[in-house]
Amino acid sequence: MYKEFLAIIFIFIVLFFLLRFLYAHKPETFRIVSLSLVGLTLALNIFYNLKTFFPSFVLDNEAPLGDSKENLFLYKADSSFNCEVVFPVLDGRTVLLDNSDDFYELFINTFSKEASAIDISQTDRDHLAFHISDFDISAKLYIINMMNYAFPRHGEVAIIPSVYVQTQDLKGETTLVAVSDSDLNLYLMSEKYYRSICE
Amino acid sequence: MNFCKKNAAYLMLAASTCVFIISILLNRKYFEALSIRNVGLYQLRQVLSIVCLYLVGYAFMKLIQHRLSNTLVALLAFPSGICLWCFMSQFLLLAEFTYRLWRVLFLIVAFLLLCYGIRRIRKQKLVKYTGSPLKHLCVVLSVALLVSTGFSYIILNYDSYFYFADYGKSLPLLMSYRDIVTDNSFVLTNIGQFLPLVSSYITYWKLDTMLPIHSFMILNLLALYGYGIYLYAKRKAAPKRASYYTALFVVLLGSCTPFFLFTNWILSNSWITFYLFFLFFICFTNTLEEDESTGILGVDTALLVCGYSLAITMLRKDGFVIVCFFFLCLSIRLMKLHSYAKQSLIPALLLAPSTLYLFYYIYYLKNVIYAQTVLAIGNSLINEKHIKLLVLIALMTYAYLFLLRIPMEKLCKEKLPLILTILMLLALGGLCVKNRTRFIDYSDAWVRNLLGTGFGYALLGILLLVVLCLIAKNKYDISSFVVFGFIILILLVYINKDNKESNIDNSGLRAIYQIIPIFYFVCAQKLTSFLKEK
Numbered sequence: 001m002y003k004e005f006l007a008i009i010f011i012f013i014v015l016f017f018l019l020r021f022l023y024a025h026k027p028e029t030f031r032i033v034s035l036s037l038v039g040l041t042l043a044l045n046i047f048y049n050l051k052t053f054f055p056s057f058v059l060d061n062e063a064p065l066g067d068s069k070e071n072l073f074l075y076k077a078d079s080s081f082n083c084e085v086v087f088p089v090l091d092g093r094t095v096l097l098d099n100s101d102d103f104y105e106l107f108i109n110t111f112s113k114e115a116s117a118i119d120i121s122q123t124d125r126d127h128l129a130f131h132i133s134d135f136d137i138s139a140k141l142y143i144i145n146m147m148n149y150a151f152p153r154h155g156e157v158a159i160i161p162s163v164y165v166q167t168q169d170l171k172g173e174t175t176l177v178a179v180s181d182s183d184l185n186l187y188l189m190s191e192k193y194y195r196s197i198c199e
Numbered sequence: 200m201n202f203c204k205k206n207a208a209y210l211m212l213a214a215s216t217c218v219f220i221i222s223i224l225l226n227r228k229y230f231e232a233l234s235i236r237n238v239g240l241y242q243l244r245q246v247l248s249i250v251c252l253y254l255v256g257y258a259f260m261k262l263i264q265h266r267l268s269n270t271l272v273a274l275l276a277f278p279s280g281i282c283l284w285c286f287m288s289q290f291l292l293l294a295e296f297t298y299r300l301w302r303v304l305f306l307i308v309a310f311l312l313l314c315y316g317i318r319r320i321r322k323q324k325l326v327k328y329t330g331s332p333l334k335h336l337c338v339v340l341s342v343a344l345l346v347s348t349g350f351s352y353i354i355l356n357y358d359s360y361f362y363f364a365d366y367g368k369s370l371p372l373l374m375s376y377r378d379i380v381t382d383n384s385f386v387l388t389n390i391g392q393f394l395p396l397v398s399s400y401i402t403y404w405k406l407d408t409m410l411p412i413h414s415f416m417i418l419n420l421l422a423l424y425g426y427g428i429y430l431y432a433k434r435k436a437a438p439k440r441a442s443y444y445t446a447l448f449v450v451l452l453g454s455c456t457p458f459f460l461f462t463n464w465i466l467s468n469s470w471i472t473f474y475l476f477f478l479f480f481i482c483f484t485n486t487l488e489e490d491e492s493t494g495i496l497g498v499d500t501a502l503l504v505c506g507y508s509l510a511i512t513m514l515r516k517d518g519f520v521i522v523c524f525f526f527l528c529l530s531i532r533l534m535k536l537h538s539y540a541k542q543s544l545i546p547a548l549l550l551a552p553s554t555l556y557l558f559y560y561i562y563y564l565k566n567v568i569y570a571q572t573v574l575a576i577g578n579s580l581i582n583e584k585h586i587k588l589l590v591l592i593a594l595m596t597y598a599y600l601f602l603l604r605i606p607m608e609k610l611c612k613e614k615l616p617l618i619l620t621i622l623m624l625l626a627l628g629g630l631c632v633k634n635r636t637r638f639i640d641y642s643d644a645w646v647r648n649l650l651g652t653g654f655g656y657a658l659l660g661i662l663l664l665v666v667l668c669l670i671a672k673n674k675y676d677i678s679s680f681v682v683f684g685f686i687i688l689i690l691l692v693y694i695n696k697d698n699k700e701s702n703i704d705n706s707g708l709r710a711i712y713q714i715i716p717i718f719y720f721v722c723a724q725k726l727t728s729f730l731k732e733k
Contacts (some may be wrong), residue, residue, distance in 0.1 A: 001646060002646065004650060008658065012665075012666055019666060023670050031729070038447070041660035041663055042451060045454040048655035048656050049342065049459055070351050071351065071353050071408065072226060072238075072407065073230075073233065073407045073408060084365075085233065086513075087368070088233045090346065091235070091236070092235045092236055133568075143361075143365060143703065147365060147369060167232055170233065171231050171232060172231070172235070
């Protein structure tokens with residue numbers, strides 16, 4: 001690394017004297033050489049950018065999202081923070097929240113259009129557990145731990161729960177059902193899907 | 200050809216509308232799989248959120264316009280609109296009024312009426328609009344449509360998600376800082392409030408991401424940068440040659456890897472980059488279009504300096520340090536143009552809002568809502584050591600402006616930028632000698648970072664520009680001092696923070712990158728001497 005760094009510095013010192021000489025004695029050649037060098041660095045930069053940033057870019061030791069499409073939401077399937085999916089899913093929808101679940105009550109009330117309680121029996125929960133493979137989005141729900149300013153109780157969670165979303169029947173559905181299990185994992189699905197499984 | 204030139208704005212709008220409609224069709228499947236909302240209306244709301252900010256900013260700029268040209272008023276409208284939103288929101292939150300949309304709007308309207316009233320009292324007519332307002336609106340609308348397609352490139356990390364987007368989203372729902380404060384109020388004590396407030400703005404529009412606003416700001420910066428270079432180049436060369444020169448430098452900046460990376464990354468650093476460039480532009484180049492003897496600071500410029508420096512202070516914990524450095528540069532710039540009394544008083548007055556805001560905010564956290572944090576205590580705004588350091592920096596800046604500056608200027612005259620650079624280098628050298636091990640680790644991290652991922656071949660381009668500037672034999676003037684002094688300042692700040700990470704997320708590295716647009720602009724300005732005369 002140091003060799004490269006010193007070599008670059010050395011090359012530019014040589015370049016400085018060379019260009020200064022050309023500028024003083026052959027201004028036209030100086031113009032051509034300097035413009036070519038600028039063009040070369042420009043081409044190198046563009047080449048590097050295309051190679052590094054497109055179609056997507058992941059930093060050294062982090063896992064952010066770099067993308068040139070589908071960024072109307074913060075949610076992105078291949079992001080480390082794909083739990084952001086809960087926002088577009090809850091936004092503008094009415095949520096029927098499992099009566100026994102008071103942990104997510106404030107969170108869902110805050111980010112959904114409206115929340116009301118629904119009785120969900122243990123049999124229904126078992127049914128849902130059986131159909132877990134239908135939930136095509138699963139993500140660690142980092143949000144609740146991070147937003148401890150908004151939900152202080154959530155900030156105390158030692159193990160980050162997961163969120164599971166059933167998206168196949170979500171399109172056009174205005175009502176969702178939210179169920180959580182004993183490990184505080186949250187399951188979000190359309191009411192239509194819930195009824196089809198549990199009734 | 201003539202038809203295209205004449206109707207460029209309308210053609211641009213037509214093309215942008217086509218791209219926008221195609222984007223709606225393409226986004227539909229992805230969008231509607233998750234959201235109940237209509238994708239077309241969602242994207243239209245994105246456009247409207249941008250246009251509204253622009254119009255508010257434009258109204259403000261027109262009301263304060265004094266010496267700024269109509270083009271500059273148009274180019275600075277959007278960042279000013281964002282500032283108005285954030286300042287009014289922060290005022291409500293700090294004054295402990297419930298944070299509601301109508302209250303922010305009321306404050307903005309009241310402020311605009313106040314500006315209008317002052318203008319009426321001073322019997323100043325509004326500066327006449329030149330050009331076609333319809334064409335102007337078409338251009339703004341076209342850019343807003345393009346950035347709202349969802350196709351722009353973004354980079355997000357942990358901070359972008361949780362501290363800016365999610366926290367900002369929660370603010371309009373929680374409506375007061377008092378409801379946020381807990382035993383660990385990290386977002387209040389360690390995060391600048393400006394960017395979360397921008398996020399709050401889009402939450403009121405029922406949108407998920409502030410990305411279109413971010414992309415609009417990038418284009419706004421590039422437009423202002425190009426406009427400034429064109430003005431410089433036009434002084435030396437024919438318009439056609441000046442246009443090529445401008446285009447070359449816009450492409451050079453746009454393709455510079457760290458610039459591309461860090462401006463597309465939603466971080467407070469990228470927003471400091473925007474506002475720092477706007478601040479530099481209005482302070483150091485606004486007289487390009489007029490006679491320098493009229494003086495540099497019109498009412499409009501003074502208000503913008505106040506506003507943008509306040510924005511930088513609100514953006515990051517170290518924002519105030521950057522602002523103080525900038526006022527030091529501004530005072531040198533003012534040296535030639537005003538009387539001695541004005542030279543001291545004007546920068547001191549303009550720095551006052553940032554200073555008052557910072558110390559009131561710290562007082563508010565410590566003594567009004569009793570905020571505490573368990574994370575990164577050493578760096579938090581409520582840390583005693585940190586507060587003492589900020590007080591010291593503020594005192595030193597005011598002491599320089601009122602006491603030291605006049606003798607320094609008399610003594611050093613034109614050499615002042617060079618002497619200040621040497622003093623800063625000596626301070627850096629002193630710190631390095633004091634702790635050699637830290638210096639070696641620190642230098643090692645810098646070399647690795649400059650040649651590592653994220654920098655690409657940008658170093659070659661930057662060094663080439665430096666070489667060309669040296670050949671052009673320009674004086675080491677105040678513009679050069681802004682760039683070089685800023686780099687030394689960041690090195691000074693971060694050597695104390697023990698910043699040794701060797702990766703792209705290194706905060707010292709991100710802070711240095713904030714100067715890149717100014718560096719390219721200064722180079723473009725200096726290299727105009729190579730342009731063939733008209």
